[in-house]
Amino acid sequence: MTLALYHFGPVANSLTPLLCLLEKGLQFENRVLDSRKWEHHDPAFRAINPEGMVPVLLHDGRVVRESTAINEYLEDVFPEPPLRPADPWLRAEMRVLTKYVDEYFCPALTVIGAHGATPFASKIDKAEMAARLAMMPNEEVRRKWATVSESGYSDQELADARRRLGNCIARLEDMLTDGGPWLLGDEYSLADIKWYSMAPALPRVLPERCNPQATPAIAGWLDRMAARPAVQALPAYAPQR
Amino acid sequence: MTLALYHFGPVANSLTPLLCLLEKGLQFENRVLDSRKWEHHDPAFRAINPEGMVPVLLHDGRVVRESTAINEYLEDVFPEPPLRPADPWLRAEMRVLTKYVDEYFCPALTVIGAHGATPFASKIDKAEMAARLAMMPNEEVRRKWATVSESGYSDQELADARRRLGNCIARLEDMLTDGGPWLLGDEYSLADIKWYSMAPALPRVLPERCNPQATPAIAGWLDRMAARPAVQALPAYAPQR
Numbered sequence: 001m002t003l004a005l006y007h008f009g010p011v012a013n014s015l016t017p018l019l020c021l022l023e024k025g026l027q028f029e030n031r032v033l034d035s036r037k038w039e040h041h042d043p044a045f046r047a048i049n050p051e052g053m054v055p056v057l058l059h060d061g062r063v064v065r066e067s068t069a070i071n072e073y074l075e076d077v078f079p080e081p082p083l084r085p086a087d088p089w090l091r092a093e094m095r096v097l098t099k100y101v102d103e104y105f106c107p108a109l110t111v112i113g114a115h116g117a118t119p120f121a122s123k124i125d126k127a128e129m130a131a132r133l134a135m136m137p138n139e140e141v142r143r144k145w146a147t148v149s150e151s152g153y154s155d156q157e158l159a160d161a162r163r164r165l166g167n168c169i170a171r172l173e174d175m176l177t178d179g180g181p182w183l184l185g186d187e188y189s190l191a192d193i194k195w196y197s198m199a200p201a202l203p204r205v206l207p208e209r210c211n212p213q214a215t216p217a218i219a220g221w222l223d224r225m226a227a228r229p230a231v232q233a234l235p236a237y238a239p240q241r
Numbered sequence: 242m243t244l245a246l247y248h249f250g251p252v253a254n255s256l257t258p259l260l261c262l263l264e265k266g267l268q269f270e271n272r273v274l275d276s277r278k279w280e281h282h283d284p285a286f287r288a289i290n291p292e293g294m295v296p297v298l299l300h301d302g303r304v305v306r307e308s309t310a311i312n313e314y315l316e317d318v319f320p321e322p323p324l325r326p327a328d329p330w331l332r333a334e335m336r337v338l339t340k341y342v343d344e345y346f347c348p349a350l351t352v353i354g355a356h357g358a359t360p361f362a363s364k365i366d367k368a369e370m371a372a373r374l375a376m377m378p379n380e381e382v383r384r385k386w387a388t389v390s391e392s393g394y395s396d397q398e399l400a401d402a403r404r405r406l407g408n409c410i411a412r413l414e415d416m417l418t419d420g421g422p423w424l425l426g427d428e429y430s431l432a433d434i435k436w437y438s439m440a441p442a443l444p445r446v447l448p449e450r451c452n453p454q455a456t457p458a459i460a461g462w463l464d465r466m467a468a469r470p471a472v473q474a475l476p477a478y479a480p481q482r
Contacts, residue, residue, distance in 0.1 A: 062330050076329040088317040089303050095310040105342050129281040139408060167380060 004029035004058040006048065008040075010234035012113070013057045014107070015069035015197040018237055020074050020190065022230035023083060031238045036120070041135040052137045067197070068098050071190050084105055085187050095189040097183055105168045105198050111153055111161035112205055114144050118152035119143065162206060169210050169218070176217035181224055196225050245270035245299040247289065249281075251475035253297045254347070256438040257308035259478055261315050261431065263471035264324060273480045277361070280378040293378045307341050308438070312431050326428050338424055338432040346409045346439050347386070352394055352402035353383055353446055359393035362386065403447060410443055410451045410459070422465055433453035437466050 005021060005028050007014035009189040021028050033039040033054060041052045048063060049056045057064040057073070064073050075084045086090050121129070129149045136142040153161075172195065175183055200222065202210040212219040214215060225231055246262060246269050248255035261270050274280040274295060282293045289304060290297045298305040298314070305314050316325045326332050362370070370390045377383040389392060394402075413436065416424055424432040441463065443451040453460040466472055 051243045059330075064330065066333075066337050066340060069340065071331045072336055073329055073333040076332060078467045088314055089305065091317060092307075092314040095313055096307050099307060099309065099340075099343065102340065154343045213360075 002029070002058075002060060003027065004031055005055060006031045006033060006040075006045065006058070007055040007237070008033060008035050009238045012109075012197055013037075013044055013067040014233070016194055017055050017057060017070040017074065019193045019196065019230055019234065020071045020083060022233050023193070023228075024074065024078055024081065026078060030237055032237065034239055034241070038135065041137070046137065050137060052135075053141070068102055068190075068194065071098075071193065075190070075228055083188070083190050083193065085184060085189060090184050090187065090189075094184060094189050094191045097221070098194040100171070101154045101194045101198060102163040104164060105195075106146070108161045108164035108168070109198050109201055110204070111157060112165070113201075114148050115153045115158060118148050122152075124149060142194075165202065165206055168198075169206065169215060172199065172221075173217050176221050180217065180221065182221075192221075192225065196231070243270070243299075243301060245272055246296060247274060247281075248296040249274060249276050249288065250479045253350075254308040255437055255470065256475070257435055258296050258298060258311040258315070259459070260434045260437065260471055260475065261324060262390040262473050264380075264469075265315065265319055265322065267315075267319060268400045271478060273478065275480055275482070279373055282378070284374070287378065291378060294382070306332045309343055309431075309438070312339075312434065316431070324431050324434070326425060326430060331425050331428065331430075335425060335430050335432045341412070342435045342439055344414075345405060346436075347348075349402045349405035349409070349422070349468045350439050350442055350446070351385070352398060353406070354442075355389050356394045356399060359389050362390040363389060363393075398465065406443065406447055407450055409439075410447065410456060413440065413443075413462075414458050417462050420470070421458065421462065433466065435481070437472070 003021070003026060007018055009015075010018055011034055015115060033045065039045060046052050048058065051065070055064070055070060057069055057070045059073075059077070064070050071083070075082070080135050085094060090240070117222060123134070129145075133142050133146055133149075136145065179185045182188045183195060199218070202218070204220075212216060244262070244267060246258055250256075250273055251259055274286065280286060281295050282425045287293050289299065291307060292306070294306070294310060296308055298311045300314075300318070305311050312324070316323070326335060337371060351437075356392055360437070365373070374387055374390075375381050377386065423435045439460070444463075450456070451459060
């Protein structure tokens with residue numbers, strides 16, 4: 001049995017399967033790609049994933065894509081220790097929560113994150129950037145980088161992304177205030193992993209909305225996450241620059 | 242054991258769990274809400290789902306939300322006949338496909354569909370519409386209806402939605418050309434059900450892009466879907482107006 005994870009390091013969607021592998025104590029080959037060198041758009045990586053997107057799990061030669069689907073796959077193939085509740089209703093709630101991150105939280109945070117790359121992207125030579133854009137197989141990714149390398153996002157787009165992140169903060173604080181210690185209550189699950197792939201950015205992006213005074217339940221949960229051995233092992237998987 | 246489905250009829254996200262229940266031959270109470278009477282925002286329904294959104298499955302008193310999560314729940318609780326492949330890799334591919342509909346296909350089609358409601362929504366008395374908007378618990382839904390009742394979407398937003406729907410057509414045609422008869426090959430699955438909740442709109446919205454000549458594989462798949470007994474049973478679940 002061989003497992004290999006292609007990823008950008010312990011952040012955002014790449015963090016999701018990385019943390020799951022570590023929680024399960026699985027051995028895997030660590031294949032860190034350098035996003036600033038666009039290694040994920042190189043032909044070598046596109047032979048593995050034609051979409052040129054990470055993370056990707058390679059398991060005995062088969063390519064598993066998309067962080068949320070990868071983690072459900074890891075549960076299906078390596079069920080111990082379980083990170084998906086046995087109770088089917090809690091399992092459905094877990095999927096509602098991972099889906100919310102994919103559909104709502106991640107797109108909003110991506111606007112802020114991509115805008116933050118404007119100083120880097122706008123310095124790239126125009127001809128080089130045009131060649132880079134032509135190498136990007138996914139149309140939405142290409143459009144995002146075209147925006148970022150030209151003007152960045154508009155004030156209205158940035159304000160709307162911050163508004164949606166405010167809703168993510170409110171939802172997370174409410175869930176943890178009513179329940180806890182984990183998102184589904186007593187059971188640590190793939191929902192905690194998925195939210196933790198994005199949530200550490202919240203106090204940084206919206207410090208006036210997300211801080212230990214305004215959102216004590218989130219602060220406590222972030223501390224509990226940070227104390228987990230698997231989370232403490234994450235920095236070793238950062239890119240070496 | 243009691244099962245009840247709250248839905249808008251055999252269309253879009255409401256079709257997803259409806260078709261799954263019918264494929265599994267499960268008995269359920271049929272609770273059709275009239276979206277044009279905003280019954281999903283009434284206090285009676287909000288007591289069941291505070292978000293005021295359908296579909297919702299009620300199973301022995303527990304509320305299961307979100308069409309994709311509902312169908313995985315039905316698989317977890319009523320595994321026969323299986324609509325999720327036994328092979329974990331195919332199962333992951335199934336989840337990649339249902340996720341794509343939720344994140345990419347559905348939002349694009351929603352822009353077109355909501356814009357189509359502008360003639361209806363713009364005729365509503367302004368004071369009544371303001372009261373309706375105030376009853377909508379979900380902020381994104383409220384913003385959508387505010388747009389629709391004022392001006393509709395801009396030409397640029399509509400063109401972008403059509404562009405994305407063009408990508409959905411290309412992806413669907415490619416998958417079925419390379420494989421078939423179903424989206425995962427030989428196994429009919431929740432991926433077919435999810436895509437079928439949206440795909441019948443494609444020949445109507447983009448007739449020049451999606452038709453039996455341009456996209457024969459989609460046309461064949463739509464025919465195979467339409468021939469399934471569970472699909473033929475769907476019209477009986479339409480709202481009685």
